Amino acid sequence: MLNSVFKKNLEQKDKNMKKKEFIKCSDFNLSNMVWDLAIVGCGYWGKNIVRVFSELRNENIFLGDIILFDVNQDRAKELSNLYKFNLAQSFEEILINKKISSVLIITPSSTHYSLSKRALEAGKNVFVEKPFTLDSNKAKELIKLAKEMDLTLMVGMIFRFHQGLLELKKRLDLGEFGKILFMYGTKFGYSVPNEDAGVIFTLAINDFDIYCFLTGTEYPETISANRGSFLREDLEEITSICLTYPENIHGYFIESWLVPVFDRHRMMYLVGTNKTAVIDYLKPNEIDIYDAKIKKEILDDRMLFKMEKNPMQKVILDFKEPLKEEMKHFITCVTNKEKSFSDGIVGYRAVKMCELALKSAKLGKKIIVKDEIG
Numbered sequence: 214m215l216n217s218v219f220k221k222n223l224e225q226k227d228k229n230m231k232k233k234e235f236i237k238c239s240d241f242n243l244s245n246m247v248w249d250l251a252i253v254g255c256g257y258w259g260k261n262i263v264r265v266f267s268e269l270r271n272e273n274i275f276l277g278d279i280i281l282f283d284v285n286q287d288r289a290k291e292l293s294n295l296y297k298f299n300l301a302q303s304f305e306e307i308l309i310n311k312k313i314s315s316v317l318i319i320t321p322s323s324t325h326y327s328l329s330k331r332a333l334e335a336g337k338n339v340f341v342e343k344p345f346t347l348d349s350n351k352a353k354e355l356i357k358l359a360k361e362m363d364l365t366l367m368v369g370m371i372f373r374f375h376q377g378l379l380e381l382k383k384r385l386d387l388g389e390f391g392k393i394l395f396m397y398g399t400k401f402g403y404s405v406p407n408e409d410a411g412v413i414f415t416l417a418i419n420d421f422d423i424y425c426f427l428t429g430t431e432y433p434e435t436i437s438a439n440r441g442s443f444l445r446e447d448l449e450e451i452t453s454i455c456l457t458y459p460e461n462i463h464g465y466f467i468e469s470w471l472v473p474v475f476d477r478h479r480m481m482y483l484v485g486t487n488k489t490a491v492i493d494y495l496k497p498n499e500i501d502i503y504d505a506k507i508k509k510e511i512l513d514d515r516m517l518f519k520m521e522k523n524p525m526q527k528v529i530l531d532f533k534e535p536l537k538e539e540m541k542h543f544i545t546c547v548t549n550k551e552k553s554f555s556d557g558i559v560g561y562r563a564v565k566m567c568e569l570a571l572k573s574a575k576l577g578k579k580i581i582v583k584d585e586i587g
């Protein structure tokens with residue numbers, strides 16, 4: 214069994230090498246490179262990914278075959294009828310199909326590790342949804358395996374493809390906002406809880422990543438978290454988290470899926486010394502920028518505060534669906550053998566921060582991150 218896996222891996226490596234040579238000696242054009250992929254998991258989120266691949270195929274950006282699989286075969290069949298994609302009867306069938314170079318894993322969080330591991334061992338490039346795994350040690354193991362196999366491993370951190378956030382990051386780096394004072398975010402909705410993960414691993418995981426991305430850090434310095442579980446003992450339905458970063462930057466967020474007020478509510482505020490940005494994540498091409506600051510002045514040995522406030526500027530960017538950008542990035546990484554900017558390490562750090570938040574909530578104390586990451 215091991216021998217046959219090893220042989221398949223070698224064959225895949227050989228195939229990848231050939232692909233590399235081809236890329237070296239030709240002008241890169243996505244539509245020239247044809248490889249097949251499988252989408253595993255056709256539930257709520259998988260449906261969106263399948264729809265995006267149908268659009269990418271219609272736009273000639275992805276020309277390979279698309280094979281769908283779900284343990285609930287009716288779900289996969291419904292999408293296969295709708296988009297005219299092929300079906301696999303089992304995960305094994307995907308693993309042994311040599312034409313399939315990549316597997317997208319959009320299944321419940323607790324299955325991510327084992328499905329990703331099997332796919333990598335079979336020589337497939339992997340895109341796996343967040344949370345990468347529910348255990349950071351397992352995430353490390355998958356990163357090592359992908360490296361040994363020379364395969365692309367990308368983790369779905371969709372906010373890294375949000376045009377508003379990317380524009381904000383660009384403007385922050387150019388100094389437009391001055392120094393970041395704090396960031397504050399809320400994510401509320403009303404939905405049936407995930408069966409295998411609480412809001413920290415499903416919602417807060419994105420905010421850990423976003424705040425590190427915006428501050429240009431790998432981790433915050435400290436994490437303090439609270440969590441509330443009302444429906445089940447072990448998995449939380451609400452969390453409030455406070456992070457601190459170097460230079461006295463603070464990050465706060467509160468998330469829950471028990472709020473029946475909004476359909477979905479996803480907001481972020483970044484307050485800087487010069488300007489403040491407000492992003493509604495559901496509008497990926499907009500940022501509201503407030504040019505407002507409070508200045509200190511000393512007058513006759515007294516400290517006075519002066520407020521300056523100009524009209525709000527609405528920045529409208531070209532519309533690009535984050536999920537589509539994310540899928541295009543995966544196609545590019547596989548085709549070009551490029552490193553993803555949402556790779557296993559990014560996914561690992563996000564998982565590690567979730568674990569530390571859960572530890573903080575359990576112990577009721579602030580976690581000093583450097584004491585935990587070695």
Ligand SMILES: NC(=O)c1ccc[n+]([C@@H]2O[C@H](COP(=O)([O-])OP(=O)(O)OC[C@H]3O[C@@H](n4cnc5c(N)ncnc54)[C@H](O)[C@@H]3O)[C@@H](O)[C@H]2O)c1
Pocket residue numbers: 253254255256257258259282283284285288304319320321322324342343344369371415
């Ligand atoms: N990036 C985002 O914004 C975003 C949004 C929602 C969900 N997600 C992630 O996507 C993943 C799926 O979430 P969902 O909301 O679609 O869940 P879901 O329960 O609606 O769908 C999961 C599907 O996977 C199938 N499945 C379960 N085990 C399987 C297996 N071993 N092999 C094949 N199929 C299997 C189920 O039958 C189901 O159809 C989760 O990891 C979640 O965190 C990401």
